[in-house]
Amino acid sequence: MKKNIRWLIGFGILAASLLFIMLYPIPSLLSWQSSFLAHCFFILMLCFVMCLFRVMAGPTPADRAVAIDTLGILIVGFCAILSISTGRDWYLDIAIAWALQSFIGALALAKYLEGRGFDE
Amino acid sequence: MQQIIGYIFIILGLGFDVFGCIGLLRLPDVYNRLQATTKCVTLGTCSILLGAFVIKGLCATGVKAILVAVFLLLTSPVAAHALARGAHKSGVKLWPKSVVDKYEQDGN
Numbered sequence: 225m226k227k228n229i230r231w232l233i234g235f236g237i238l239a240a241s242l243l244f245i246m247l248y249p250i251p252s253l254l255s256w257q258s259s260f261l262a263h264c265f266f267i268l269m270l271c272f273v274m275c276l277f278r279v280m281a282g283p284t285p286a287d288r289a290v291a292i293d294t295l296g297i298l299i300v301g302f303c304a305i306l307s308i309s310t311g312r313d314w315y316l317d318i319a320i321a322w323a324l325q326s327f328i329g330a331l332a333l334a335k336y337l338e339g340r341g342f343d344e
Numbered sequence: 345m346q347q348i349i350g351y352i353f354i355i356l357g358l359g360f361d362v363f364g365c366i367g368l369l370r371l372p373d374v375y376n377r378l379q380a381t382t383k384c385v386t387l388g389t390c391s392i393l394l395g396a397f398v399i400k401g402l403c404a405t406g407v408k409a410i411l412v413a414v415f416l417l418l419t420s421p422v423a424a425h426a427l428a429r430g431a432h433k434s435g436v437k438l439w440p441k442s443v444v445d446k447y448e449q450d451g452n
Binding site for chain 1: 350351354357358361365366368370374377378381382385386388389392395396404408409411412415416419422424426427429430431433434436
């Protein structure tokens with residue numbers, strides 16, 4: 225019974241935030257080429273909030289490492305959407321650099337979790 | 345026409361991203377969370393990059409997008425495997441209802 229109530233509360237929060245993103249008027253902070261891409265931007269922001277919640281509340285260090293790795297992959301997609309919507313090339317250069325840095329960071333975190341030194 | 349196909353790819357990728365992040369919140373164990381996110385989020389991000397390639401066409405931006413997608417497809421499973429191995433060696437317990445642990449049985 226209690227589990228059902230918790231499930232319903234979580235589903236309600238998720239559906240309410242998705243509906244809010246769909247109906248929200250677009251702010252004029254950046255010059256958007258289409259309003260569709262602005263809504264995509266805010267859906268990715270919702271994903272970032274979920275990952276940051278797992279970073280904050282993860283019970284073990286391995287959970288936090290997994291959430292950081294996921295966040296790094298999501299930022300690459302974020303840079304791609306920014307590159308389409310503003311029409312500038314160099315956001316994809318940022319995406320290449322961020323993918324490389326995220327991969328090396330994940331490998332270093334895995335070595336740290338195993339309890340070994342970085343040079344073995 | 346080109347733009348509509350690209351937007352369809354972007355919608356597909358965003359759906360995979362959202363479901364992967366829901367799995368990251370919802371599933372009970374480190375290994376289950378890793379299994380949910382590393383598949384869904386990698387496929388979703390590669391789909392967004394493919395949409396960028398379809399919209400921009402064969403110019404510098406589109407080729408860079410394909411390059412990033414190939415790089416993600418090569419490196420993301422390696423990072424996920426290393427993280428799972430590190431979590432198992434650091435002594436994270438499995439979910440109590442999980443059935444089998446082959447890595448423990450092999451004596452590592």
